[in-house]
Amino acid sequence: MSIRIGILGYGNLGRGVELAVRANEDMELAAVFTRRDPSALKIATPGVPVVRADEAEAWQDRIDVMILCGGSATDLPKQTPAFAKWFNVVDSFDTHAHIPDHFAAVDAAARAAGTLAAISVGWDPGLFSLARVYGSAVLPEGRDYTFWGRGVSQGHSDAIRRVPGVRDARQYTVPVEAALERVRSGENPDLTTRQKHTRECYVVLEDGADPVAVEQAIKTMPDYFADYDTTVHFISEAEMKEKHAGLAHGGFVIRSGRTGAAKEHAHIVEFRLKLDSNPEFTTGVLAAYARAVYRLAREGRTGCVTVLDIPPAYLSAKSGADLRASML
Amino acid sequence: MSIRIGILGYGNLGRGVELAVRANEDMELAAVFTRRDPSALKIATPGVPVVRADEAEAWQDRIDVMILCGGSATDLPKQTPAFAKWFNVVDSFDTHAHIPDHFAAVDAAARAAGTLAAISVGWDPGLFSLARVYGSAVLPEGRDYTFWGRGVSQGHSDAIRRVPGVRDARQYTVPVEAALERVRSGENPDLTTRQKHTRECYVVLEDGADPVAVEQAIKTMPDYFADYDTTVHFISEAEMKEKHAGLAHGGFVIRSGRTGAAKEHAHIVEFRLKLDSNPEFTTGVLAAYARAVYRLAREGRTGCVTVLDIPPAYLSAKSGADLRASML
Numbered sequence: 001m002s003i004r005i006g007i008l009g010y011g012n013l014g015r016g017v018e019l020a021v022r023a024n025e026d027m028e029l030a031a032v033f034t035r036r037d038p039s040a041l042k043i044a045t046p047g048v049p050v051v052r053a054d055e056a057e058a059w060q061d062r063i064d065v066m067i068l069c070g071g072s073a074t075d076l077p078k079q080t081p082a083f084a085k086w087f088n089v090v091d092s093f094d095t096h097a098h099i100p101d102h103f104a105a106v107d108a109a110a111r112a113a114g115t116l117a118a119i120s121v122g123w124d125p126g127l128f129s130l131a132r133v134y135g136s137a138v139l140p141e142g143r144d145y146t147f148w149g150r151g152v153s154q155g156h157s158d159a160i161r162r163v164p165g166v167r168d169a170r171q172y173t174v175p176v177e178a179a180l181e182r183v184r185s186g187e188n189p190d191l192t193t194r195q196k197h198t199r200e201c202y203v204v205l206e207d208g209a210d211p212v213a214v215e216q217a218i219k220t221m222p223d224y225f226a227d228y229d230t231t232v233h234f235i236s237e238a239e240m241k242e243k244h245a246g247l248a249h250g251g252f253v254i255r256s257g258r259t260g261a262a263k264e265h266a267h268i269v270e271f272r273l274k275l276d277s278n279p280e281f282t283t284g285v286l287a288a289y290a291r292a293v294y295r296l297a298r299e300g301r302t303g304c305v306t307v308l309d310i311p312p313a314y315l316s317a318k319s320g321a322d323l324r325a326s327m328l
Numbered sequence: 329m330s331i332r333i334g335i336l337g338y339g340n341l342g343r344g345v346e347l348a349v350r351a352n353e354d355m356e357l358a359a360v361f362t363r364r365d366p367s368a369l370k371i372a373t374p375g376v377p378v379v380r381a382d383e384a385e386a387w388q389d390r391i392d393v394m395i396l397c398g399g400s401a402t403d404l405p406k407q408t409p410a411f412a413k414w415f416n417v418v419d420s421f422d423t424h425a426h427i428p429d430h431f432a433a434v435d436a437a438a439r440a441a442g443t444l445a446a447i448s449v450g451w452d453p454g455l456f457s458l459a460r461v462y463g464s465a466v467l468p469e470g471r472d473y474t475f476w477g478r479g480v481s482q483g484h485s486d487a488i489r490r491v492p493g494v495r496d497a498r499q500y501t502v503p504v505e506a507a508l509e510r511v512r513s514g515e516n517p518d519l520t521t522r523q524k525h526t527r528e529c530y531v532v533l534e535d536g537a538d539p540v541a542v543e544q545a546i547k548t549m550p551d552y553f554a555d556y557d558t559t560v561h562f563i564s565e566a567e568m569k570e571k572h573a574g575l576a577h578g579g580f581v582i583r584s585g586r587t588g589a590a591k592e593h594a595h596i597v598e599f600r601l602k603l604d605s606n607p608e609f610t611t612g613v614l615a616a617y618a619r620a621v622y623r624l625a626r627e628g629r630t631g632c633v634t635v636l637d638i639p640p641a642y643l644s645a646k647s648g649a650d651l652r653a654s655m656l
Contacts, residue, residue, distance in 0.1 A: 125656045133641065133643065138609070140612070257612075267602070270600040270601075270602075271599050273596070276587075276592075277593040287466075306652060306656055309641055311638060312458055312461050312465075312637075325428050328457045
């Protein structure tokens with residue numbers, strides 16, 4: 001029997017989940033739930049119902065796992081605890097500082113309802129968190145380094161768009177190659193914010209806007225840009241559409257540690273992602289964790305979990321014996 | 329209370345475990361067990377008893393987890409099931425083809441005794457297996473590539489030493505950089521054995537041996553060298569000791585997959601190890617899994633498990649809440 005997946009929210013993530021379900025033979029898409037008018041929403045999979053989000057409760061017996069595809073700022077803090085009352089759920093909540101609060105709220109809701117919820121599933125938090133935990137556990141004497149990019153930061157792009165005179169903007173976070181090489185060499189450097197990443201901004205100006213003033217406003221913006229080496233490129237709207245519509249991203253997690261009686265041996269554990277489509281890769285991770293949630297829930301597990309709590313074998317469609325014979 | 333670790337076998341691995349226990353504040357070394365004469369064995373930690381291996385049973389109440397540091401060829405197939413009768417155990421059994429049989433034997437012994445055993449813990453099998461399983465689960469449409477090296481292969485070094493006229497030998501397995509770059513580019517190439525790795529041999533000849541005949545015998549050896557581009561360097565015994573005593577190793581696991589309605593997006597998940605000391609890094613992994621075995625055993629888990637069955641959080645000395653706040 002297939003794992004019946006529901007999708008809540010049909011943006012980039014929701015569309016990615018739809019593709020990911022197709023790529024996993026043991027899953028089927030049961031329904032898409034939306035806060036928009038369902039009749040106005042055309043989805044890619046023929047024959048799958050599109051349902052109003054506020055009618056989801058009636059689908060409890062027809063969905064094994066609901067994948068929540070809303071945003072972390074305002075959607076998921078409400079949606080995940082609310083939907084955990086009715087469904088096993090998976091979300092990609094990615095505001096690191098608020099994970100403990102989100103975990104507590106979702107755990108309470110899921111325990112009360114007897115459901116299982118996996119939060120903060122994706123690549124950071126998600127696979128990068130796994131790399132950090134495995135790396136620090138096997139090399140207890142060492143340091144962690146996380147680099148992001150090259151990829152678009154939505155938050156930084158939005159910050160530029162709020163500058164007067166800016167019509168559109170795209171901001172790339174770029175890891176500094178020299179810093180990466182220093183980390184890989186095992187020297188365990190102290191790196192400042194400025195030494196780890198640069199910020200590349202592509203900006204379309206409003207007619208008549210002053211490029212000097214806009215560039216100055218961006219480069220001096222506290223938190224977002226002031227602590228970085230930032231470059232600003234002014235481009236046309238056509239160039240923005242042609243060259244900067246992609247959603248590529250990636251990054252590096254490196255654990256650099258030492259062993260030996262005199263700490264004479266250096267070890268580097270490096271985990272790297274290079275992604276053409278950030279949302280499609282993220283939804284591949286969500287689908288694999290939906291499988292794990294389905295299995296753990298059938299074993300009677302309830303409450304909230306993260307990627308750190310889930311045995312890797314639960315993510316795979318293969319049996320334990322098959323994994324041991326072919327992948328161990 | 330500390331986790332009380334026992335070590336069986338005091339070679340490179342056993343000495344590495346001793347160092348790893350020191351690096352983990354929640355562990356203590358309870359005893360070292362040896363098949364040699366205990367009075368002849370001097371270990372690095374003062375005050376820790378050295379005990380005859382055949383007297384281990386009497387230590388059941390004083391050891392939480394026994395780490396088995398024997399070899400995969402002849403030691404572990406006997407030792408792991410035997411010691412699982414008395415202890416929770418961890419081993420680094422690394423003969424991939426025989427893992428299913430070893431798992432079955434250890435699982436039967438551990439279930440009967442009510443103990444927990446983790447087998448095949450290390451980096452391959454071990455962390456590389458994790459990389460393969462996570463990578464294939466999140467990118468179901470794709471291919472896996474594993475490259476090893478640059479590092480010494482003990483099996484290949486031993487094979488050279490059996491060639492008449494060879495006094496000593498060291499063989500390095502070297503990944504082909506061009507092949508790695510093709511895999512990282514996302515083209516998903518079919519790679520032959522010869523295209524993935526080269527073999528570098530350093531050989532000390534017996535007096536009067538014929539270098540041409542020895543080189544020919546090595547390069548044409550079936551399975552070990554015939555399918556590879558092999559280079560043979562003749563060196564002095566002094567140079568062997570000076571330059572080739574190191575135990576560095578490493579490698580790469582790469583999952584290259586595609587997503588998108590037309591498979592138009594390529595994704596690369598790369599896990600890399602660069603290790604100055606293969607045995608010391610391996611024992612760091614063994615120590616972390618000893619912690620996980622200790623915790624799972626206290627929860628009542630019995631039988632045989634592998635790295636694929638163990639939730640990552642169990643490896644860390646930090647609590648779940650601390651991990652979520654600081655590492656997720």
